Structure formats: C-alpha cells, structure tokens
Amino acid sequence: MLDHGFFHPDTTVVGGVLFLHPGGPIRLHAAPAVEVDGHYHKHFLFRLGGSVEVPYAGLTWAPTASVDFVSGKTLSVYGLTAGYGF
Numbered sequence: 001m002l003d004h005g006f007f008h009p010d011t012t013v014v015g016g017v018l019f020l021h022p023g024g025p026i027r028l029h030a031a032p033a034v035e036v037d038g039h040y041h042k043h044f045l046f047r048l049g050g051s052v053e054v055p056y057a058g059l060t061w062a063p064t065a066s067v068d069f070v071s072g073k074t075l076s077v078y079g080l081t082a083g084y085g086f
Contacts, residue, residue, distance in 0.1 A: 015047070016033075017029050024053050047068050047077070049077070061082055062081040
C-alpha cells in the first residue's frame with residue numbers, strides 16, 4: 001500500500017495490506033503501516049477498512065473508506081482505487 005495525502009503537512013503512508021473478499025464485490029482490508037509526515041516524522045499506524053468493487057471501462061473501481069489508528073488518534077480516510085486484472 002502506498003498512499004499520499006495532500007494536506008498540511010503532506011503525509012505518505014507505506015505498508016503491507018491483507019485483503020479479505022467475503023463475497024461479491026465487497027473487499028475488507030487490514031494494514032500495518034508507517035506514516036511519514038511532511039517534516040519526516042515517522043509514526044506506526046494500523047488501518048482497517050472496506051470497499052466495493054465496481055467494474056467499468058475495463059478497470060475495477062473501488063470507493064474505499066478506512067479508519068487509521070495512529071499516535072493515539074483515530075482518523076477517517078476516504079479514497080478511490082483503480083485496478084486492472086491480468
């Protein structure tokens with residue numbers, strides 16, 4: 001997993017992800033990761049979330065909602081993932 005947030009300060013999250021497909025288009029994920037902020041401070045985080053896969057135009061799109069647990073805080077994270085099957 002590689003995420004980058006364009007807020008103040010910029011934040012990049014890097015980590016491994018475990019995906020679970022319980023059925024249909026639903027996908028759940030859990031990820032231990034490291035967050036690096038714009039001042040190069042590093043923080044361990046744990047992300048839990050889920051998404052719904054929607055095939056469109058030869059790609060699979062997945063609106064995603066997650067919760068990050070980092071430095072004693074709980075943060076909401078929203079995004080859009082695009083994937084190509086091979």
